[in-house]
Amino acid sequence: MPYYTKLGKIPSKRHIQFRRPDGRLYSEEVFGTEGFSGPTSTLYHVHPPTQVIGWKPLYSTKVEYVEREIMRMRHVKSMPMPAKGDAVTGRTVLFGNSDVEIGVCAPAEPMAYHFKNASADECFFIHFGSGTVFTMFGALKFGPKDYIVIPKGTIYRFVFDATKDGEPEPRFLLVESVNGSHILPPPRYMSKKTAQFLEHAPYCERDLRLPEMPMTFDKKGSFEVRIKSRDQVHSYMYNYHPLDVVGWDGCYYPYCFNIDDFSPIVGKHHMPPPTHQTFEAHNFVICSFCPRPLDFHPQAIVVPYNHSNLDSDEVLYYVEGNYKARKGIEEGSLSLHPQGIAHGPHPGTPEATIGATHTNELAVMCDTFAPLYPTKAALAFDDLNYPQSWVSGWTPEESTAPAETNGKSKKAASGGKSSKKPSRVVEAKTSATSGAASRKKTSSRAVGAKNANTW
Numbered sequence: 001m002p003y004y005t006k007l008g009k010i011p012s013k014r015h016i017q018f019r020r021p022d023g024r025l026y027s028e029e030v031f032g033t034e035g036f037s038g039p040t041s042t043l044y045h046v047h048p049p050t051q052v053i054g055w056k057p058l059y060s061t062k063v064e065y066v067e068r069e070i071m072r073m074r075h076v077k078s079m080p081m082p083a084k085g086d087a088v089t090g091r092t093v094l095f096g097n098s099d100v101e102i103g104v105c106a107p108a109e110p111m112a113y114h115f116k117n118a119s120a121d122e123c124f125f126i127h128f129g130s131g132t133v134f135t136m137f138g139a140l141k142f143g144p145k146d147y148i149v150i151p152k153g154t155i156y157r158f159v160f161d162a163t164k165d166g167e168p169e170p171r172f173l174l175v176e177s178v179n180g181s182h183i184l185p186p187p188r189y190m191s192k193k194t195a196q197f198l199e200h201a202p203y204c205e206r207d208l209r210l211p212e213m214p215m216t217f218d219k220k221g222s223f224e225v226r227i228k229s230r231d232q233v234h235s236y237m238y239n240y241h242p243l244d245v246v247g248w249d250g251c252y253y254p255y256c257f258n259i260d261d262f263s264p265i266v267g268k269h270h271m272p273p274p275t276h277q278t279f280e281a282h283n284f285v286i287c288s289f290c291p292r293p294l295d296f297h298p299q300a301i302v303v304p305y306n307h308s309n310l311d312s313d314e315v316l317y318y319v320e321g322n323y324k325a326r327k328g329i330e331e332g333s334l335s336l337h338p339q340g341i342a343h344g345p346h347p348g349t350p351e352a353t354i355g356a357t358h359t360n361e362l363a364v365m366c367d368t369f370a371p372l373y374p375t376k377a378a379l380a381f382d383d384l385n386y387p388q389s390w391v392s393g394w395t396p397e398e399s400t401a402p403a404e405t406n407g408k409s410k411k412a413a414s415g416g417k418s419s420k421k422p423s424r425v426v427e428a429k430t431s432a433t434s435g436a437a438s439r440k441k442t443s444s445r446a447v448g449a450k451n452a453n454t455w
């Protein structure tokens with residue numbers, strides 16, 4: 001989407017006769033955004049894209065949030081979530097608000113239809129799996145650690161490759177711009193005059209993988225296209241293959257970007273999260289925390305400073321690296337650090353990482369400018385001890401505090417009966433763990449904390 005390109009056959013001018021081999025006209029479609037003043041592409045179809053029939057509502061996609069009134073650190077382990085559905089129906093939203101939805105998907109079956117999200121741009125991060133997204137703009141081959149950005153209105157179908165022996169089953173993170181804004185590279189990375197990536201940008205045009213052939217499937221038949229709009233997926237039927245574009249040009253199209261192609265910006269002192277920014281939309285950003293050399297001042301503290309990101313909630317998705325250092329965090333974990341509480345490295349980590357020269361952590365972060373709320377699905381995999389994990393001396397093994405949150409037991413938090421124990425029990429127990437005894441524990445725990453370097 002960032003720059004002009006073209007694929008396939010297009011006429012020499014816009015809006016002129018462009019004929020099929022049988023002499024009939026191709027159908028031109030201007031795919032425009034922001035009232036035709038934003039990024040736009042012009043596509044040429046074998047069949048008029050208006051010929052759709054048989055619509056019916058299929059299912060609601062309206063997300064229901066819970067614990068909207070509760071502000072606390074959260075940690076959700078997504079790996080135990082079983083595979084289900086396909087690459088669309090298998091999506092589970094875990095956190096969100098009126099701007100963005102963040103979730104995971106472990107598809108269990110192939111898509112037997114095409115899909116169009118008519119409400120939002122979608123950004124996927126492929127954790128495991130490879131395959132091809134067949135889109136109306138062409139095919140995108142993808143693999144592990146690829147971001148796939150699919151702009152609103154694009155018709156597509158995910159086809160995953162068969163998983164080889166010993167490889168993890170497909171699984172991806174999803175970020176959806178439900179406020180209707182477009183997920184784009186940060187404007188500060190781009191030339192205002194040419195939309196070219198500037199020299200200071202951590203990635204550029206050469207890193208983006210654009211749609212390729214095959215693009216045109218000129219077939220008659222009965223093809224279902226499921227269209228998401230108005231918090232509802234509708235089923236539409238096309239009497240021709242919906243991917244029938246012979247050519248297009250413009251600045252609006254899907255693409256891939258592998259996180260290993262993000263060139264981290266490092267400094268003498270610790271660099272703030274905006275240096276890791278990869279994409280942005282209205283009211284949220286997506287950042288990439290990649291393996292990199294650490295800060296090189298001789299007295300540098302190489303882990304993030306404690307910080308209050310006063311205007312943002314922050315979700316981190318942990319991809320790979322030494323996360324055993326972060327208490328309870330593991331591959332596929334999502335942590336939520338809300339505005340309203342300072343957060344930073346776990347106790348002992350700044351001291352333990354002095355002299356470290358490199359971090360191998362890989363994580364994707366989504367920061368929002370409005371509070372994020374969990375879904376019921378998130379609470380079902382919620383690590384209720386996480387909020388205590390910054391208290392000096394706390395370890396999972398020695399914690400005797402009941403797994404409680406805001407006066408609710410784990411059972412209650414996931415929809416069961418309420419606990420009678422008040423939330424102050426948690427405060428009392430955690431306070432009791434600080435002190436000399438807990439300080440004794442800190443050094444051994446901190447030894448493993450070499451890489452707690454995400455924000």
Ligand SMILES: [Fe+2]
Pocket residue numbers: 307309314337343455
């Ligand atoms: Fe942070």
